[in-house]
Amino acid sequence: MISSHSSISTLSQNIRPYLHKADSTTITSPVANPSDRTIHELKRELNARTKSIEKLIGFLQDLTWIKISDEETRTAIIDLIQIAKDFYTQEKEFIASLKFADSGESNAYLRALDDLQETIQDVESAIITLPKLDGFNKIFDELSEL
Numbered sequence: 001m002i003s004s005h006s007s008i009s010t011l012s013q014n015i016r017p018y019l020h021k022a023d024s025t026t027i028t029s030p031v032a033n034p035s036d037r038t039i040h041e042l043k044r045e046l047n048a049r050t051k052s053i054e055k056l057i058g059f060l061q062d063l064t065w066i067k068i069s070d071e072e073t074r075t076a077i078i079d080l081i082q083i084a085k086d087f088y089t090q091e092k093e094f095i096a097s098l099k100f101a102d103s104g105e106s107n108a109y110l111r112a113l114d115d116l117q118e119t120i121q122d123v124e125s126a127i128i129t130l131p132k133l134d135g136f137n138k139i140f141d142e143l144s145e146l
Contacts, residue, residue: 042098046105049091053112057119060084064126077127084120088113 060081068074091113095106130136 043105046109049094050105050109050112053091053109053116056084056087057112057116060116060119060123063123068127068131074127081120081123081127084116084123088116088120091116 063077063080066073066077068077095109095113098106131140
């Protein structure tokens with residue numbers, strides 16, 4: 001387990017740059033055909049967004065290793081989960097707004113979004129749902145001592 005307060009602070013500071021980093025991507029390399037430029041920009045943006053999603057997934061997975069010693073820590077984690085959910089919703093709206101043929105970049109992006117959704121559900125279970133079940137905390141404590 002990782003100690004809670006400093007870890008939450010560090011992790012929450014690390015998450016924010018990735019949430020909107022993909023929105024600020026720009027293309028600086030010249031492209032011969034203007035229609036190719038749009039395709040090139042889209043592919044580049046999808047790649048940047050995919051990387052941001054993958055970093056967010058790692059961040060969320062780190063949350064499951066934090067020792068929740070008080071309600072303030074639990075609330076902070078729940079807030080971070082909500083931020084991730086909001087980000088996921090924005091990304092789903094972004095991809096729904098695009099009209100394009102399947103590509104390697106779009107497939108990787110969609111897989112990353114699916115992974116993000118699954119990770120959010122896993123973290124919610126680990127942090128919110130499972131601790132409310134009778135006997136879970138006792139079993140968890142016993143496993144932690146191994």
